[in-house]
Amino acid sequence: MDQKFTAFDGRRRFASGSRAEVIEAIRTRSAKQPDMSLLIFDDSTGSQIDFDLRETADVPAARLQKSPSSPAGAEEARGPGRPKLGVVPREVTLLPRHWEWLAAQPGGASVTLRKLVDDARRRNADADMMRTARERAYRFMSAMAGNLAGFEEATRALFAGDRARFENLTAKWASDVREYTYSLADGAFTPEAENAVG
DSSP states (O other), X not given: OOOOEEEEETTEEEEEESHHHHHXXXXXXXXXXXTOOEEEEETTTOOEEOOOTTSOTHHHHHHHHHOTTSHHHHHHHHOSSSOOSSOOOOOOOOOHHHHHHHHTSTTHHHHHHHHHHHHHXXXXXXXXXXXXXHHHHHHHHXXXXXXXXXXXXXHHXXXXXXXXXXXXXHTTSOHHHHHHHHHHTTXXXXXXXHHHHO
């Protein structure tokens, strides 16, 4: 899925979409309103980010692919040999008894560790999604609503999973800030909390 971004001028949202779409909207708006108060957010994380508006949309993406911190960059730096299928070796620190148990499992340590991780991911998928949504909404709230009435209490309600209280405390926020917060918080509440509001 393509990365999506949202741009605000103060507390008014004026653009959402791909990086290229948001850059174009920013350029258009800044030509008419050069003193705008620009903030850009990554929809997937809620984090505030910056775009270099002098460059085309494709240039930074190409740089990211070559970055030494990216898996592709790490693979290039490695030189010849495995891995070639996107597998990047990492160090795992275990006690001797853990290594002994892993070595005794069918398929060895790597296969067993992969199975354990996959099982944990399946078991914790709902909780992980909820935690990610709460953190995503909190990042945006901290940047845009930190000085708004009810922020502290709304944050507590968000992490407590109390949707009714969360929405009540944020009801008087600027509509664009409130609605974007709700979109980022999608998945932050249990089905019971969702049904209680709906």
